[in-house]
Amino acid sequence: MYKFLKAIVTGISVFLFILPAYGLEAPKEQVKGLDEQVQEIKTDVLSIAAELNQLEEKLLYPSDTQVAIFVSMPQGEKFRLDAVDIEVDGKPVAHHLYTFKELEALQKGGVQRIYVGNVRTGEHALQVTATGKSEGGSDFRNGESFKITKNVGPRLVGVVVAGTGSNSITLKDW
Amino acid sequence: MSRLILILACLLFATPSLADDAYTSKELKDVYFGEAVYHAFQGEWFQAISRLDTELWQHRRVDEPALDTLHFHRNQAEFGVGDFELGYRMHQRAGRAMTAVIEGNVEEPVRNDAIYRLARLYFRKDQPENALHALERIRGAVPETIRDDVEFLRGQILMANNRFPEAARVFTDLQKARGLEGFAGYNLGIASIKEGKEQDGRASLDRTGQISGDTPAALAIRDKSNLVLGYKLLDENAGDKAKPILERVRLNGPFSNRALLGSGWADASRGLYERALVPWSILAEREVTDPAVQEAMLAVPYAYGKLNIHGRAALLYGKALDAFGNEVDKLGTSIDSVREGKFLRALGREELKQDSDWVVKLRNLPEAPETYYLLQLMASHDFQESLRNYLDLNELQKKLSVWETDLDAFEDIIGQRRAYYQPLLPGIDRAFKQLDSQIRLRMEQRERIRKRLTAILTAPRPDYLATAEERIATEKIVRLEQALAVHGGTATAAIRERIGRLRGVLAWNISTEYDQRLTDAYKDLHDLNEVVDKLKKQYEAFVRTRQAANQSYEGYDDVIRRERGLIASAREKAKTLMARQGETLETMAVDELTRRRERLEQFRINARFAIADSYDRASRAQTEENVGNQTEKGVGQ
Numbered sequence: 052m053y054k055f056l057k058a059i060v061t062g063i064s065v066f067l068f069i070l071p072a073y074g075l076e077a078p079k080e081q082v083k084g085l086d087e088q089v090q091e092i093k094t095d096v097l098s099i100a101a102e103l104n105q106l107e108e109k110l111l112y113p114s115d116t117q118v119a120i121f122v123s124m125p126q127g128e129k130f131r132l133d134a135v136d137i138e139v140d141g142k143p144v145a146h147h148l149y150t151f152k153e154l155e156a157l158q159k160g161g162v163q164r165i166y167v168g169n170v171r172t173g174e175h176a177l178q179v180t181a182t183g184k185s186e187g188g189s190d191f192r193n194g195e196s197f198k199i200t201k202n203v204g205p206r207l208v209g210v211v212v213a214g215t216g217s218n219s220i221t222l223k224d225w
Numbered sequence: 226m227s228r229l230i231l232i233l234a235c236l237l238f239a240t241p242s243l244a245d246d247a248y249t250s251k252e253l254k255d256v257y258f259g260e261a262v263y264h265a266f267q268g269e270w271f272q273a274i275s276r277l278d279t280e281l282w283q284h285r286r287v288d289e290p291a292l293d294t295l296h297f298h299r300n301q302a303e304f305g306v307g308d309f310e311l312g313y314r315m316h317q318r319a320g321r322a323m324t325a326v327i328e329g330n331v332e333e334p335v336r337n338d339a340i341y342r343l344a345r346l347y348f349r350k351d352q353p354e355n356a357l358h359a360l361e362r363i364r365g366a367v368p369e370t371i372r373d374d375v376e377f378l379r380g381q382i383l384m385a386n387n388r389f390p391e392a393a394r395v396f397t398d399l400q401k402a403r404g405l406e407g408f409a410g411y412n413l414g415i416a417s418i419k420e421g422k423e424q425d426g427r428a429s430l431d432r433t434g435q436i437s438g439d440t441p442a443a444l445a446i447r448d449k450s451n452l453v454l455g456y457k458l459l460d461e462n463a464g465d466k467a468k469p470i471l472e473r474v475r476l477n478g479p480f481s482n483r484a485l486l487g488s489g490w491a492d493a494s495r496g497l498y499e500r501a502l503v504p505w506s507i508l509a510e511r512e513v514t515d516p517a518v519q520e521a522m523l524a525v526p527y528a529y530g531k532l533n534i535h536g537r538a539a540l541l542y543g544k545a546l547d548a549f550g551n552e553v554d555k556l557g558t559s560i561d562s563v564r565e566g567k568f569l570r571a572l573g574r575e576e577l578k579q580d581s582d583w584v585v586k587l588r589n590l591p592e593a594p595e596t597y598y599l600l601q602l603m604a605s606h607d608f609q610e611s612l613r614n615y616l617d618l619n620e621l622q623k624k625l626s627v628w629e630t631d632l633d634a635f636e637d638i639i640g641q642r643r644a645y646y647q648p649l650l651p652g653i654d655r656a657f658k659q660l661d662s663q664i665r666l667r668m669e670q671r672e673r674i675r676k677r678l679t680a681i682l683t684a685p686r687p688d689y690l691a692t693a694e695e696r697i698a699t700e701k702i703v704r705l706e707q708a709l710a711v712h713g714g715t716a717t718a719a720i721r722e723r724i725g726r727l728r729g730v731l732a733w734n735i736s737t738e739y740d741q742r743l744t745d746a747y748k749d750l751h752d753l754n755e756v757v758d759k760l761k762k763q764y765e766a767f768v769r770t771r772q773a774a775n776q777s778y779e780g781y782d783d784v785i786r787r788e789r790g791l792i793a794s795a796r797e798k799a800k801t802l803m804a805r806q807g808e809t810l811e812t813m814a815v816d817e818l819t820r821r822r823e824r825l826e827q828f829r830i831n832a833r834f835a836i837a838d839s840y841d842r843a844s845r846a847q848t849e850e851n852v853g854n855q856t857e858k859g860v861g862q
Contacts, residue, residue, distance in 0.1 A: 082607050089614040090315050092798050096621050099791050100275045121256050152267045160249030161263025225256040
């Protein structure tokens with residue numbers, strides 16, 4: 052019995068020393084081979100995704116009529132953005148509720164494409180509403196109206212939500 | 226125990242973090258780059274790569290890249306693609322992307338950052354020589370944010386290449402590096418021991434085992450150092466030295482079970498079985514699936530036996546035997562369950578993946594009892610890689626399936642557009658042709674007027690600016706003069722004079738109003754230009770709309786057919802690979818469960834022998850006690 056327990060201790064000791072490399076002895080080569088094949092199929096699918104994106108854009112959002120709206124926040128903003136609503140010419144076109152991850156990505160400087168659609172050339176009304184909680188914990192709901200002009204070629208509209216006060220929603224041309 | 230899983234999950238299953246400021250340090254100029262980064266910050270690698278790849282592809286094809294907004298982020302984007310691919314575990318492509326950055330015309334810090342990532346990639350892929358070779362290419366300025374990480378990686382790589390003295394020097398220099406204190410100390414200890422400097426190694430592990438700090442990482446590395454040092458001492462029969470070291474390990478930490486087992490053994494090795502019972506008894510009450518707990522269930526009765534309490538020892542051996550029997554049955558059921566595919570189904574559950582503790586939550590699923598026994602396996606690199614591949618393939622399958630439906634919808638849209646436009650367009654084209662010829666005619670007229678006006682600026686021609694009435698009057702005068710020439714004989718001088726006067730009046734008016742007329746003509750031409758510009762815009766808008774109408778349903782058939790073929794082929798491949806990947810995971814799980822079952826069966830054999838032995842000793846002791854009592858009675862009588 053003593054020997055048996057001694058063997059256990061020795062075994063655990065060895066295990067601890069090789070901990071970083073510990074793993075199943077399992078089919079290493081098989082795992083590696085499969086991993087390489089998975090990488091290949093990821094490459095294939097990414098390439099299909101790129102082609103489909105182009106096809107979708109050409110078919111559904113031709114450049115003559117395309118309008119895309121992007122939401123961003125200045126880096127370091129601490130307020131919590133819960134939702135953004137977008138209306139174009141009085142029609143609601145996008146309503147987005149933010150997850151924690153999405154909000155964090157915006158706060159770090161990422162830009163979210165919230166809407167892509169089609170409009171005629173000319174002037175259009177854009178209404179943006181942002182709701183959330185300020186850093187102090189109070190609820191806020193801000194809305195701003197803008198005019199945007201659609202010319203020939205895609206129109207990329209940036210919506211910057213920069214705080215919880217009035218006039219905190221501004222437009223940015225991309 | 227769940228904390229162990231949590232830590233292992235955090236260490237091994239966490240998505241690789243991005244160096245955020247590598248992407249947001251400059252003012253954002255390209256919205257699509259910002260969008261790719263948005264996805265990457267959320268660990269949505271597929272979308273991030275797809276977006277950035279497309280953007281880079283387009284950027285490389287523009288005539289003047291300097292005018293493209295991605296130009297401002299070109300290096301970040303090239304670097305980002307590799308970084309995101311690394312996140313998506315496309316190591317081959319990531320390696321190529323990083324190499325391209327390294328060999329490209331980039332600033333020194335960016336290049337060195339890329340080398341660091343490439344080296345880390347090689348290290349993770351178990352290619353320490355390549356990793357070392359890559360790190361040796363670092364020259365000049367290294368970004369401040371990764372300076373210590375580079376050195377720490379260098380130390381790890383040197384260890385993996387069995388270059389322990391150099392590794393020890395690297396870790397020595399990192400002793401005070403912020404955030405790496407404990408990790409550098411632990412690795413220094415291991416490197417020193419491997420180098421043969423036992424005392425130095427132990428001293429380093431001892432120091433690391435006493436570092437301050439209450440972050441989860443500091444607590445974990447402190448526990449690990451103490452555990453490693455404690456077991457090393459135990460292995461060398463230095464139980465007295467091992468005991469205080471093992472007692473430093475937290476009782477509720479991820480290494481506590483093994484520490485309690487070792488602590489008991491440190492006492493037992495010195496014959497202090499009563500003291501050994503304290504940690505072993507605590508341990509024996511914990512989660513029975515843990516190997517250390519199972520060992521403690523044998524160690525406790527063993528200690529009672531050594532203390533000559535054989536009856537209690539026999540009872541506890543019996544209890545352990547029952548528990549092992551139950552676990553062996555559970556393992557058998559689990560093996561069957563894995564073979565029936567329940568394990569894979571549990572791994573694929575969506576709601577689990579929404580939770581960062583999903584590996585822990587998995588244990589609570591009634592259909593996945595096996596996960597209790599698979600914690601170590603699930604934390605191993607190979608299993609994690611295989612599992613992520615399996616989940617990635619699952620995601621790819623879903624994407625491909627959605628895309629097939631999208632293509633159906635696209636075809637439907639195209640069909641509807643064709644049905645709408647095809648009958649309309651011939652009539653529209655005919656009407657447009659007529660309008661087009663009229664427009665061309667008017668444009669030619671306008672051009673002629675413009676040329677005349679330009680010409681008379683240098684060679685004045687007042688007659689060109691005569692009004693319609695004046696031109697008619699001039700023609701009439703000409704006709705009268707011709708008539709006079711034929712019938713001149715009868716005409717009076719007065720008539721000739723009147724005709725001459727009329728011609729003079731016309732010439733006078735045209736000449737005296739010439740400047741005003743020229744100005745008016747230019748003004749009219751200018752007004753006409755505005756109308757013509759409007760007309761041109763309308764014309765171009767019509768042409769664009771007409772083209773768009775055609776393009777909305779023509780030219781897609783081949784593309785869609787091709788995409789269908791690619792999707793079908795990718796789906797087939799993904800399906801086959803997913804089946805193979807799933808099989809590998811199941812094999813790993815079954816092997817692990819079988820290994821644990823065999824181990825428990827061995828424990829059962831030991832326990833049975835130990836029960837028998839304990840009963841023998843207990844009976845013998847009882848007999849001896851009875852004999853002793855009778856002898857005492859006899860002596861007393």
